Amino acid sequence: MSEIVKKRSKSRVSGVDRFLTVVRVVMASLIVLGVVAFIAQQVWPGNPFADWRNPDARGLSGDQFKGLVVSGLSQGAMYGLIALGYSMVYGVLGFINFAHGEVFMVGTMSGWITSEKLNDAGLWESNFILSLFLIIFVAITTSTVTAIITERIAYRPLRSSPRLIPLITSIGVSFFIQNAVLGLFGPASKGYPRLPEWLSKQRSIFTVEIAGTKILVMVVAALSMAGLWYLVERTQTGRAMRAVAEDKEIASLMGINVNRTIVITFGVGGAMAGVGGILWGLLFRSVTHMTGFLPGIKAFTAAVVGGIGNMGGAMAGGVFLGSAESIAPMVILEPLGVPGVSQLKDAVAFTVLVLVLLFKPAGLFGEKLSQEDRA
Amino acid sequence: MMTSTLDSRKLFNLNWKRILFWGGICALSQVFICLVGLPSELNRRILIESTLSLGYLFILWIPLVFGYIVSKMVELEGIENPKPGASDLLAGALTGLLGSLGLVLVMLGIENIDMRDPLINWNPKLFRLLTFENSITFGSLVWISVGVVLGTVGSSLHQISGQMRKMFSYSIFGLFTFAVLEDVIDDLSEGFRLEWLSDLIYAKKGGMTVTSTIVLAVLLALLPLITRGKLKATVTRYRSDVTPGAQRRNSVMLFSIIAVLVIVLPWFLGGIINELLANVGLFLLLALGLNIVVGLAGLLDLGYVAFFAVGGYTTAVFTSPNSPWFSPETHFGISLLVVVVMAILAGLLIGAPVIRMRGDYLAIVTLGFGEIIRLLFLSDWLKPYLGGSQGITNIPPIDLGPWEVRGADPRSVFYMVLAFCVLAIYVSWRLQGSRLGRAWMAIREDESVAEVMGINTVNSKLMAFVVGAVLASFSGAVLAAKVGSVFPKSFEILVSIIILVVVIVGGMGSITGVMVGSLVLIGILGGPRQPGLLQEFQNYKLLIYGALLVFMMLKRPEGLVPTARRTRELHQEEYLQDAWLGDEETEESKEVEEKL
Numbered sequence A: 001m002s003e004i005v006k007k008r009s010k011s012r013v014s015g016v017d018r019f020l021t022v023v024r025v026v027m028a029s030l031i032v033l034g035v036v037a038f039i040a041q042q043v044w045p046g047n048p049f050a051d052w053r054n055p056d057a058r059g060l061s062g063d064q065f066k067g068l069v070v071s072g073l074s075q076g077a078m079y080g081l082i083a084l085g086y087s088m089v090y091g092v093l094g095f096i097n098f099a100h101g102e103v104f105m106v107g108t109m110s111g112w113i114t115s116e117k118l119n120d121a122g123l124w125e126s127n128f129i130l131s132l133f134l135i136i137f138v139a140i141t142t143s144t145v146t147a148i149i150t151e152r153i154a155y156r157p158l159r160s161s162p163r164l165i166p167l168i169t170s171i172g173v174s175f176f177i178q179n180a181v182l183g184l185f186g187p188a189s190k191g192y193p194r195l196p197e198w199l200s201k202q203r204s205i206f207t208v209e210i211a212g213t214k215i216l217v218m219v220v221a222a223l224s225m226a227g228l229w230y231l232v233e234r235t236q237t238g239r240a241m242r243a244v245a246e247d248k249e250i251a252s253l254m255g256i257n258v259n260r261t262i263v264i265t266f267g268v269g270g271a272m273a274g275v276g277g278i279l280w281g282l283l284f285r286s287v288t289h290m291t292g293f294l295p296g297i298k299a300f301t302a303a304v305v306g307g308i309g310n311m312g313g314a315m316a317g318g319v320f321l322g323s324a325e326s327i328a329p330m331v332i333l334e335p336l337g338v339p340g341v342s343q344l345k346d347a348v349a350f351t352v353l354v355l356v357l358l359f360k361p362a363g364l365f366g367e368k369l370s371q372e373d374r375a
Numbered sequence B: 001m002m003t004s005t006l007d008s009r010k011l012f013n014l015n016w017k018r019i020l021f022w023g024g025i026c027a028l029s030q031v032f033i034c035l036v037g038l039p040s041e042l043n044r045r046i047l048i049e050s051t052l053s054l055g056y057l058f059i060l061w062i063p064l065v066f067g068y069i070v071s072k073m074v075e076l077e078g079i080e081n082p083k084p085g086a087s088d089l090l091a092g093a094l095t096g097l098l099g100s101l102g103l104v105l106v107m108l109g110i111e112n113i114d115m116r117d118p119l120i121n122w123n124p125k126l127f128r129l130l131t132f133e134n135s136i137t138f139g140s141l142v143w144i145s146v147g148v149v150l151g152t153v154g155s156s157l158h159q160i161s162g163q164m165r166k167m168f169s170y171s172i173f174g175l176f177t178f179a180v181l182e183d184v185i186d187d188l189s190e191g192f193r194l195e196w197l198s199d200l201i202y203a204k205k206g207g208m209t210v211t212s213t214i215v216l217a218v219l220l221a222l223l224p225l226i227t228r229g230k231l232k233a234t235v236t237r238y239r240s241d242v243t244p245g246a247q248r249r250n251s252v253m254l255f256s257i258i259a260v261l262v263i264v265l266p267w268f269l270g271g272i273i274n275e276l277l278a279n280v281g282l283f284l285l286l287a288l289g290l291n292i293v294v295g296l297a298g299l300l301d302l303g304y305v306a307f308f309a310v311g312g313y314t315t316a317v318f319t320s321p322n323s324p325w326f327s328p329e330t331h332f333g334i335s336l337l338v339v340v341v342m343a344i345l346a347g348l349l350i351g352a353p354v355i356r357m358r359g360d361y362l363a364i365v366t367l368g369f370g371e372i373i374r375l376l377f378l379s380d381w382l383k384p385y386l387g388g389s390q391g392i393t394n395i396p397p398i399d400l401g402p403w404e405v406r407g408a409d410p411r412s413v414f415y416m417v418l419a420f421c422v423l424a425i426y427v428s429w430r431l432q433g434s435r436l437g438r439a440w441m442a443i444r445e446d447e448s449v450a451e452v453m454g455i456n457t458v459n460s461k462l463m464a465f466v467v468g469a470v471l472a473s474f475s476g477a478v479l480a481a482k483v484g485s486v487f488p489k490s491f492e493i494l495v496s497i498i499i500l501v502v503v504i505v506g507g508m509g510s511i512t513g514v515m516v517g518s519l520v521l522i523g524i525l526g527g528p529r530q531p532g533l534l535q536e537f538q539n540y541k542l543l544i545y546g547a548l549l550v551f552m553m554l555k556r557p558e559g560l561v562p563t564a565r566r567t568r569e570l571h572q573e574e575y576l577q578d579a580w581l582g583d584e585e586t587e588e589s590k591e592v593e594e595k596l
Helices: A002-011 A015-043 A048-053 A062-093 A100-121 A128-158 A164-185 A212-234 A236-246 A248-253 A258-284 A293-306 A311-336 A341-359 B016-036 B038-042 B054-070 B086-112 B124-131 B136-156 B162-180 B182-191 B195-201 B210-227 B230-240 B244-268 B271-296 B305-319 B332-354 B359-378 B410-433 B435-445 B447-452 B457-483 B493-506 B511-525 B535-539 B541-555 B564-570 B572-595
Strands: A202-205 A208-211 B046-048 B398-400 B403-405
Touching: A015 A311, A015 A341, A015 B332, A062 A100, A062 A208, A062 A212, A062 A236, A062 A258, A062 A293, A062 A311, A100 A128, A100 A164, A100 A258, A100 A293, A128 A164, A128 A258, A128 B541, A164 A293, A164 B016, A164 B359, A164 B493, A164 B541, A202 A212, A208 A212, A212 A236, A212 A258, A212 A311, A236 A248, A236 A258, A248 A258, A293 A311, A293 A341, A293 B359, A311 A341, A341 B332, A341 B359, B016 B038, B016 B054, B016 B086, B016 B124, B038 B054, B038 B124, B038 B535, B046 B054, B046 B162, B054 B086, B054 B136, B086 B124, B086 B136, B124 B136, B162 B182, B162 B210, B182 B195, B182 B244, B182 B271, B195 B210, B244 B410, B271 B410, B271 B435, B271 B457, B271 B493, B271 B511, B305 B332, B305 B359, B305 B457, B305 B493, B332 B359, B332 B457, B359 B493, B403 B410, B410 B435, B410 B457, B410 B511, B435 B447, B435 B457, B447 B457, B493 B511, B493 B541, B511 B541, B535 B541
Parallel strands: none
Antiparallel strands: A202 A208, B398 B403
C-alpha cells in the first residue's frame, strides 16, 4: 500500500515541492558563494570579488583556521558521545529521548561536585589521574542511573503508545530534571577546579597548536567509542541489542529479555553521556542547570546528520556538526558580509539539521531502523 | 460466578516488601521536595492563619497520597478482593511513618553534617521550618505523628463508603480552592461592596481564619449530601434533551450566561486580577492556535513561539516610532493586516520544509526554527533592522476611537484579548467540523490512509500551520501593544513548551479543554514570565510543568476535558479488549442459552 502512496505523491508535483527545490538551490548556491568568496579573500584580499562581498573581512590566518578546526573537532567529539545515546534509543524504541541532554548535564554536575570535594581534599592537585578516573566513574554512574530511572518511570509504561506520546513525556522529563537540579544546586554557574599545568598547556603536534585538554577530550572520546563498538558488535549483550533494535517481538521469541536489553541500552547511552559530561566539564570548566539543553538538541542533530540508529554515523555526525558550527560562520557567513558571526553558531547548527533533512533525510551514512520505525 | 466472600485480612498479615518500597519512595519524595527548596520558598504563602502554609502543604500531601497507594488493591476481574481491614490501615500508617523518618534524617543531617556547598537548601532555614523553630525531638515527634495520621487517613479512603469519600474530597479540594483563590475572592467582594464576606473568611495577614476553615470544611462536606447528584441529573437531563430546538436553546442560554459573566466581571475586579486575566487570554489565544496544529492535525510544533515572535515584532516595527530601520508608525489596525500576511508567510516558510518529515523529526526541526528566529532577532546582523538584544521599545497603545488599549489599563487589554479569543474559538469550532478539520483528524490518526482516501495531506498540513501561525501572531501583536516593547528574551523556547503543557493538560483537540487548561495553569501557576495567583511558585513553575506533563502522559494522555474521539484513539487497545471480552461474553451466554 505504501508503494501506491509514494507513486501517487510523486506523480503530483505540488507547489511545496517546487518551493523546496528553490530552497535547496538557494541554500546550496549561498554555501558555494560563501566558500568562493572566502577562498577569493584568502588568495588575494584586494580582489574585486572579495571586496564587493565584504570589504571589512580580514580572512583567516592558517593558525586561526587550524584552531577553529581543532576546537570544532573536540566539541564535535562530545556531541558524538551524546548523540550515541539518542541514536541507540531511537534505534531500539523509535522515539527521541529529549531528556538525554539532561542526562549529560547530570553527569557534568556530579563531576563538578566530586571534583570540588577532591580539590578540597587536595587529591586533585597531588594525583590528577586518579581524580580524573574518580570523577569519570561518578559521572558515568550518575548518568546511567538517571537514564535507567527515567526509562523505568516515564517510558516503559508508554511503550505501546503512539510515537509522539513518549516524545512529549521526555520533554516533560527534561524540564523536570533541569529544574530539579536548579532547585537542588542553585542557579549560579559552577566552575570546575583548575586543571594541572601539564594538561592544559598548548602543545604543538604536526604544526598544529592544540591545548592538552582538547587532546584528552579526543582521546577519551575515541576510547569510549571503541569500547562501545566492542560491546555492540562483539558481545552477547550487543547482539541482543541489535536484535531488539531490528524486531522486538522476534527477539523476545528468540529468548532475549527485551526489557533488560532496553534498560541496558538506556544505561549504555547514559554512560556515554556521562563521559561526554566530564569532557565538557574539563573543556569549558563551567556547568549550570541549562548546560544540557543546547548540546542535547545539537547531539540529536548530530545523530540525524549521521543517520539515526547508526552508531558510527552518530560519532561522525557529531564531529561533522562540531566542525561545521565552528568553521561555517567564519568561512561561509563572514565572507557573505554578515556581521557578528560568532553569535550565529547555534543558528548554524540548527540550519545544518534543516539542510540535512532537506537534502538527505536518511543522514549522511544511512539510518538503521527496524521495519516498523521506518514507516 | 464465585460467591464465597473472603475473610478480611488479619492485622499483621502485611505485605512488608510493598510497604518498604512505597514508604521508601514516600521518604525520598519528601526529602527531595525539602531539598529542592519548595517548602522554604512557599512558606511565605499562608493558607490557614498560623496553622498551615503552602510550604508545609507541599510536604503533607505526600504521606496522604502514598498511604492511599500502598493499600490500593489490584482489581482483577472474576476474583473478589479480600475485604480491606485493619491491616491496610496499618500499612498506610507505616508508609507515613517511613516517610517522616526521611524528614527526621534530614533534620539530623543538617545539624551534624555541612553539605551546604552543593546543596543550597541544606541550611538553617529548612531546619527551622522542619523543627517548627523548636528542638529536633519536638520536630521529629510532630512529623512522625502527622505522617502516621495522614498515612492512615490515606489508606482509610479505601474503606469508607463512596458518599463519605466524596464528602472528604469535596471539603479538601474546596478548602484548597478557597485558599488559592484568596486574591480573587478578596477582589470580587471589594468590587461588589461585600468586604465583610472576605473579612469573614480570610485573616488580615493573609490565609483563611481557623474558624472559617472549619465552617467551610463542614459546609463543603455537606454539599454532596444536599445536592445528592441532582447536579449531575440536571446535566444529563440537559444533555439527553436532543430535540434540536431544546439543544439550541440550552447552548444559547449557556453561552449568554458565560458571555455576560466574562463581560461584566472585569468591572468588579482590581488591576492585578485583570492583568492576570489578560495574560490568561493571551496564552489561551496561543493555546487555541497550537491546539489546531497539535491537537487537530497532530503536528507536534515545538517552535510555535516563532509565530508569536513574528506577530510581536511586526507590530513593533510598524507602529513604534523607535523602530530602527523602517518606521511607518501606522495604526494598530493596519499593522494587524501586515501581521496576518507575515504570519501566513512564516507559516508557509516554516511549514513547507518540515511537512514531509516524520512526526518526531518535525518536532525537533520546528524547535530548531524557533531557536533560529530568536537567535536572528538577537544577532548583530539584524540589529540595524530589529534592534538586537535591546529590542524595539515605545510601541504606542492601541487607539480604538473612544477607547484606548494600553498596558497600564489591564481591563482594556483583557477586552481586546477577549475579542481575539472569541474569534479564535469561533474559528476553531467551525474548523473542527469542517471538511478541513476532518481531514486534519484523519491525518492525525493515520497519514497514509488519509492520503489514500483522497485527502491532500500536504495542503491540509500547511493550512494547519498557517491557521496556527495567524492565531499566535495575534497574540504576539496584542502582547507587543500591551507591554509596549518587544525583546528577543520574551520569545524563548520555554513559551512553546508551556503552551504545549496547557494544550495537553487541557485535552488535545478540545476547545473547552484548552480553555480550562489555560485558566487553571496560567491563572494559578503563571506563564513563562508572568506570575499567576500563586506568585510564590515563580521559581518552581517549570519543575511543576515538567512533572505535570509526565504525569498527564502516563495517567491521562487525553487531558482533563477530553474529546471522545481522542480518548478512543489513545485507549484503542483497551476498547478493543473490552469489545473482545464483550463479544466473548455474549457468545458464551448464547451458547448457554442454546444448551438450555
